[in-house]
Amino acid sequence: MPDAADWTTGKDALNYQACRACKHIFYIRRAFCPQCGAGEPETKTASGRGVVYAETLVHRAPVPEAREHVPYKIVLVDIEEGARVMAHGTLDLKIGDRVVAGYRPFLGGLVPLFGKI
Amino acid sequence: MSFITGVGLTSFGRREGCSTLDLMSMAAESALADAGLARRDIDGILCGYSTVQPHIMLATVFAEHFGIQPQYAHAVQVGGGTGMAMAMLAHILVSSGVAKNVLVVAGENRLTGQTRDAAVQSLAQVGHPVFEVPLGPTIPAYYGLVASRYMHEHGVTEEDFAVLAVLMRDHALMHPGAQFNEPITVAEVMASKPIATPLKLLDCCPVSDGGAAFIVSRDDASRHGVKVIGAGQAHTHQYVTTAPALSDLGAGPALARASEQRGIAIKNVRYAAIYDSFTITLAMLLEDLGLAKRGEASARARNGDFGVNGALPLNTHGGLLSYGHCGVGGAMAHLVETHLQMTGRAGHRQVKDASLALLHGDGGVLSSHVSMFLEQV
Numbered sequence: 001m002p003d004a005a006d007w008t009t010g011k012d013a014l015n016y017q018a019c020r021a022c023k024h025i026f027y028i029r030r031a032f033c034p035q036c037g038a039g040e041p042e043t044k045t046a047s048g049r050g051v052v053y054a055e056t057l058v059h060r061a062p063v064p065e066a067r068e069h070v071p072y073k074i075v076l077v078d079i080e081e082g083a084r085v086m087a088h089g090t091l092d093l094k095i096g097d098r099v100v101a102g103y104r105p106f107l108g109g110l111v112p113l114f115g116k117i
Numbered sequence: 118m119s120f121i122t123g124v125g126l127t128s129f130g131r132r133e134g135c136s137t138l139d140l141m142s143m144a145a146e147s148a149l150a151d152a153g154l155a156r157r158d159i160d161g162i163l164c165g166y167s168t169v170q171p172h173i174m175l176a177t178v179f180a181e182h183f184g185i186q187p188q189y190a191h192a193v194q195v196g197g198g199t200g201m202a203m204a205m206l207a208h209i210l211v212s213s214g215v216a217k218n219v220l221v222v223a224g225e226n227r228l229t230g231q232t233r234d235a236a237v238q239s240l241a242q243v244g245h246p247v248f249e250v251p252l253g254p255t256i257p258a259y260y261g262l263v264a265s266r267y268m269h270e271h272g273v274t275e276e277d278f279a280v281l282a283v284l285m286r287d288h289a290l291m292h293p294g295a296q297f298n299e300p301i302t303v304a305e306v307m308a309s310k311p312i313a314t315p316l317k318l319l320d321c322c323p324v325s326d327g328g329a330a331f332i333v334s335r336d337d338a339s340r341h342g343v344k345v346i347g348a349g350q351a352h353t354h355q356y357v358t359t360a361p362a363l364s365d366l367g368a369g370p371a372l373a374r375a376s377e378q379r380g381i382a383i384k385n386v387r388y389a390a391i392y393d394s395f396t397i398t399l400a401m402l403l404e405d406l407g408l409a410k411r412g413e414a415s416a417r418a419r420n421g422d423f424g425v426n427g428a429l430p431l432n433t434h435g436g437l438l439s440y441g442h443c444g445v446g447g448a449m450a451h452l453v454e455t456h457l458q459m460t461g462r463a464g465h466r467q468v469k470d471a472s473l474a475l476l477h478g479d480g481g482v483l484s485s486h487v488s489m490f491l492e493q494v
């Protein structure tokens with residue numbers, strides 16, 4: 001697996017992958033392209049800029065440890081490189097907002113937090 | 118060819134002291150009695166999963182417990198789509214001669230067998246373990262994301278969703294087995310506590326104990342069988358992050374595959390049994406399946422079209438939203454109710470004409486879809 005260091009491993013970055021064969025862009029990391037099957041996709045670091053595709057404000061936490069954080073906003077963001085990512089967002093975010101990623105600690109890890117540009 | 122020859126359904130809600138196997142057994146016993154079959158007549162068993170009692174071989178655990186030595190048995194896992202996927206597989210097994218009578222069964226003490234936190238936590242795991250679950254989403258949050266986008270694209274409102282919750286509750290009031298038996302209003306749905314916007318408590322199905330079963334047979338010895346005349350599936354994604362555009366989800370393709378064998382036109386459908394884990398799920402599926410125009414599911418509901426006396430009765434037992442949701446058995450209740458309606462045995466809920474029914478289930482976050490058509494014999 002190529003360099004995978006990003007928020008999922010505690011680093012303040014957001015990575016995505018690009019297929020060297022068919023140019024497909026995707027977010028959920030794997031060792032091959034899910035569109036054409038070609039191996040060794042390139043792992044790239046995103047600029048962090050994107051547009052909010054969907055948003056929800058979570059009032060009922062899934063685990064007791066998350067209760068102190070409610071309400072928190074979860075968003076789907078279309079990053080400018082062409083992938084869709086799930087992340088946290090500031091409470092004011094609406095669909096269509098242009099946003100940029102920051103990071104914050106959450107439940108013992110680090111998660112991307114998008115805010116308006 | 119196959120027939121659904123017997124159905125069984127427990128009441129849903131709190132079933133203190135009932136285990137997964139107890140609820141499965143109760144439903145299976147009713148389905149056998151309804152079909153007029155004995156245990157020895159069952160040569161195939163399909164069962165769902167139980168989050169409370171996970172097991173790598175639940176079908177044989179059940180078969181042994183219940184007292185059947187089938188020629189064919191295994192569990193099936195398609196999330197909320199499992200019940201309809203099992204109905205489709207049973208139809209295939211029977212039609213191809215592998216089995217004569219397949220017992221399809223599921224049950225779970227999901228409400229009393231675990232804490233509410235454990236239920237919410239285990240269901241949230243349907244998300245991606247690395248890229249989604251660490252963000253603290255819940256199932257309602259996944260559907261809340263979908264709902265926000267659906268409202269944005271189609272101008273649907275929270276009141277529109279609330280109308281569907283009220284419809285399901287109105288239906289549940291007519292069924293003694295339903296988990297909820299207090300009427301609700303649109304205002305009460307709107308005022309219920311927020312869970313994951315735009316979804317509020319009454320937009321969400323409850324967690325229930327319950328069981329459901331049915332028997333799919335080659336021969337209709339029961340004389341009240343209904344015929345399976347088409348089934349189809351579509352699986353476009355697992356995670357909401359990787360879902361295609363709203364316009365490219367799997368309900369349409371699953372329906373097309375189910376329709377093509379017999380060239381069934383959607384306008385001829387007289388009864389609808391549609392998965393309704395959340396009000397948004399029901400609204401989207403009704404519209405994706407062509408049972409309402411885009412953005413107009415609620416308008417049809419307001420017009421009374423989906424009522425017992427309407428043009429297209431829908432989930433007349435109350436659906437997941439108000440009959441209850443015990444996991445796999447939840448959506449199987451839709452099929453049980455459809456069978457009762459099609460065989461004129463729905464009592465004071467009986468609709469005038471249920472000659473052709475469309476059933477549709479989905480699993481994950483609109484990830485897996487199964488459509489099925491049933492016809493009166």
Ligand SMILES: [Zn+2]
Nearest residue numbers: 019022033036
């Ligand atoms: Zn590729």
